[in-house]
Amino acid sequence: MSQFSVSERAAASGVMSQTRAPYFVRKKKGITPRTIAILVFLSICALFFCVPLYVVVVTSFKTMDQIREGAIFSLPTIWTLEAWDHAWNHACSGIKCDGLKVGFWNSIFILFPSLILSISLAMVTGFALALWNVRWAGAFLFLLFICAFVPFQIIMYPLIVMTTTTKIYGTLWAVAVIHAVLAMPVLTLIFRNYYKDIPTEIMSAAMMDSGSFWRIFFEIIVPMSGNILIVVLILQITSIWNDYLIGVTFGGLTGQPMTVNLANLITISTGTTNYAHNMAAALLTAIPPLVVYFLVGKLFVQGVTAGAIKG
């Protein structure tokens, strides 16, 4: 929404300074310079993202012989799925050459516990901070706010020691717990701000009916959280799926996510580079969050705007 209006203004100011045509003239015509300017601007924006994507997609279908020729924009002379098959089934991550599918399943197994843990933790905390009289709630919120700005790299070492002491280092659970802890500041703030705007009448009625923290949470708050849950789900799925550092640090010997597989495939020291394989692998890794966007993208916008109107 805001992006559109900014571009509109930018385009309009550029045109207006030259033509200075009265407004009503433009109203009659179907296509005005202003519309053209907007369309040109938006096309350039789209090209900015589409051209590299085009190269990635096209390259993934080429043979290595054609890639060596160097014309990156040309269409494949022979369309081949070899690179995709190789990336999924045969790419090597170390001595194991079973493709990205190994990492894909690891990523899935990391994703669900991490999602459930991080979202449920933040939801309850946000609910408590927004609607209950918690002692030191203001100070706690402020602390959370500060925590949101602490880079993960700074606290990585202590976190390793803590997970080692609790005997979960090197397991899927360590990865899930760390994701939950690191996402907590931002997610809690999102939930807290959303719940803050629930009318006090609803809360008062609920208090009179039951007064139980958990009953109000499950029977009133959770059913009202649809929109914001979609927003948080998309945020979390994207960040957990694309995460490399937490997975590689806490995943240990067997729990490495798909991004580590991808990095192994693409980072070469003294080996040879197969660009077709790399492109196919990168696309395979990027697809799952994209699918989620396409499925619930509309709900995402609804969720964001719902929060915006209320706030």
Add this chain to the structure above:
Amino acid sequence: MLKSILGGVTAALMLSSAASATDLIIYHNWSSGPEVAALNVLKDGLEAKGHTWTDIAIPHDTGSNVNLMNLVTGGTPPNVFLESSPGVYRDLAGLGLGRPLTEFFTEQGILEHYPTSVVSSITVDGEIMKIPTAIHIDGMAYYNMEVAKAAGVDPASWDSIDAMFADFQKIREAGYIPIAIGGQQWQVGYLTHALAAATGGPAFYNALYGAEPDPAVIDSAEMRTLLETLRRFQQEADEGSVNREWNVTTNMVITGKALMQIHGDWMKGEWTAAGKVAGTDFGCVQIPGAKAVPVTVDSWGILGGQPADVDAAELDFAAVVADPEIQAAFASAKGSTPTRLDAPAEVLDACSVEVLHILENADHQVPNPHSTVDADWQNSIWDVVFNFWSDPSMTVDDAIAQIQENYDIILG
């Protein structure tokens, strides 16, 4: 997994029953085709001794091996790790997890079969800490033989860098780029230390890139020659060289757009992947008239402070890596050169044979800076020479003044 365990068990039964089967966790950053083929050579060797191989691959650069130290901190250190940087071995020794190998190598009588640069690369603070697994020469000239023929030049006949530059006009007239160069900081840095060895010789090189650099060489005749030579290479760089990857650069030579490239001889992998044969399609020579060549040694380390059976298995791994037959098989799979001068030559390609021939002369080789020098000092040299490379108006004196200043800050 099951298959490898069964293979290990069968092999153990076939051999003497004295060796007990141990699972070793092997940490490395190799995942490309030739590298994995080479790892499998070692894996087969390890399994023949009755042990099993558990693999963990995490991509990283030499010198910043945070993931390895994270695994150590987390209490799940690997038994064997691919690591050249001396800093990691010092860190491990500080944690009581170092495993000196001087005694092992002396007992086995292996050391005298290694080139001198290999021995200095695997030594950390006077003790041998690493098991050398592969050799690469940092500055070899690989050239396209067809292009050489078409242009009427013979790179093997050049006996000095001047003779090489003298032929460049002829190559250009024939319609080829004489030398393809990838203008990235690390590539220019590698070219610089290769030229330091080639033009300055071992004494100058070791004074600049040794464990304890000697400030006297910073403003010396050799340093001036080095920087002037580097400038001549920069002047020859083609238009597209800025920020070009080394393997893209190699492809210019493979496809016949350029005659030659001077870079680490891991270039060979690109040539082989394109189906070309050493000695027929492409030739390899050291930098013309070189006084010495810099040698990169990829090495393994093993974890100390282990129970006796694990320690024995780790030493078995060391013995597998050092075995001459396995060395030859490993090198031909990876496209590297064996670390042993007595590795059987019949399985090696023309370029590896050439490299082993060069390395027979103990005075003609120096170790890669990464395995000896202070990382900050190394980075500061890269920084200065890349500025020098990128800015043709920067003089040799400017560069020397900057290097001097960096020396005073870092090591002075």
